[in-house]
Amino acid sequence: MNALQTIRIQDIEGYQIGNAEYEEHATGVTVILPKGGAVTGLDIRGGGPASRESGLLNPLAANDCVNAVVLSGGSAFGLDSATGVMQYLEERNIGFPTHAGVVPIVCTSCIYDLILDNTKRPDAALGYQACINSESFHYKDGNHGAGLGATCGKICGTDHMMKSGIGSAAFQCGDLKVGALVVVNCFGDIFDFETGRMIAGCYDYSRKRLICSEETMYAMQAAPGLFHTNTTIGAVVTNASFNKTELTKIAGMAHDGMARSINPVHTQHDGDSIYALANGNVKADLNLVGTLAARAFAQAVKNAAYSAQDYRDLISASSINR
Numbered sequence: 442m443n444a445l446q447t448i449r450i451q452d453i454e455g456y457q458i459g460n461a462e463y464e465e466h467a468t469g470v471t472v473i474l475p476k477g478g479a480v481t482g483l484d485i486r487g488g489g490p491a492s493r494e495s496g497l498l499n500p501l502a503a504n505d506c507v508n509a510v511v512l513s514g515g516s517a518f519g520l521d522s523a524t525g526v527m528q529y530l531e532e533r534n535i536g537f538p539t540h541a542g543v544v545p546i547v548c549t550s551c552i553y554d555l556i557l558d559n560t561k562r563p564d565a566a567l568g569y570q571a572c573i574n575s576e577s578f579h580y581k582d583g584n585h586g587a588g589l590g591a592t593c594g595k596i597c598g599t600d601h602m603m604k605s606g607i608g609s610a611a612f613q614c615g616d617l618k619v620g621a622l623v624v625v626n627c628f629g630d631i632f633d634f635e636t637g638r639m640i641a642g643c644y645d646y647s648r649k650r651l652i653c654s655e656e657t658m659y660a661m662q663a664a665p666g667l668f669h670t671n672t673t674i675g676a677v678v679t680n681a682s683f684n685k686t687e688l689t690k691i692a693g694m695a696h697d698g699m700a701r702s703i704n705p706v707h708t709q710h711d712g713d714s715i716y717a718l719a720n721g722n723v724k725a726d727l728n729l730v731g732t733l734a735a736r737a738f739a740q741a742v743k744n745a746a747y748s749a750q751d752y753r754d755l756i757s758a759s760s761i762n763r
Contacts (some may be wrong), residue, residue: 459575608745
């Protein structure tokens with residue numbers, strides 16, 4: 442009997458996940474709401490992150506409980522979506538207790554998707570709607586939520602990038618469940634981590650073929666691309682029990698999964714960030730969970746590529762890999 446089972450991220454108890462979009466403006470928000478809060482770690486590997494409350498996730502910081510993690514489009518403008526998430530939580534008396542009332546702890550990371558549309562960005566209203574949608578687990582991979590405006594393969598500029606999106610994957614090993622959620626908006630190319638085959642990235646639209654960004658970088662002897670206009674952001678969720686220091690390590694191990702599926706990765710052109718949330722009581726080995734997190738993250742990146750659909754003038758992996 443196979444000890445590892447593939448499950449859906451919806452099968453990991455203790456979390457609500459919701460998407461919301463401004464579809465006509467190519468941007469959106471995805472929110473993760475751990476029921477009762479979750480101990481959370483964070484590992485940032487990219488050179489240009491857009492984030493909110495990330496300092497609270499330092500293992501030396503006092504706070505241990507996070508009430509929401511928000512993944513948003515809109516670059517730093519999209520951080521405003523967290524205001525709507527805070528409103529939703531405050532209305533339900535969820536947050537850090539103070540003498541003046543609760544203060545929801547909402548951590549946020551954003552991708553730069555302003556290339557497709559810069560007229561409207563995720564705001565408080567969209568963040569609030571994503572929370573409402575999470576009540577019925579209104580979540581889908583692909584061109585949804587924060588993945589609506591996600592693209593990949595930008596070393597040769599916007600004329601050669603492809604459509605990517607948001608993806609998820611999850612596994613169960615005994616009572617342990619580990620899942621990953623990722624918004625793939627990378628500078629580099631996307632690969633099938635199981636075969637090593639490039640499935641999306643820099644694309645020659647006239648010749649209808651993929652262009653290897655790594656080889657192009659060597660030929661250019663540089664990586665010009667689109668400076669700080671990329672980021673792969675995501676989260677690992679589990680029903681296990683860990684402290685913040687352990688979850689920071691798990692988030693770091695999950696980055697190995699990102700590196701299996703994206704190349705080049707963790708560049709100065711990216712803001713690659715991974716959260717790790719624990720909201721359960723299953724006792725599990727840290728190395729096992731970190732290894733599962735890396736596998737789930739690699740699979741989630743692959744799923745993000747294949748679930749994305751052609752959008753506006755951009756082609757997707759689902760079209761060129763039929």
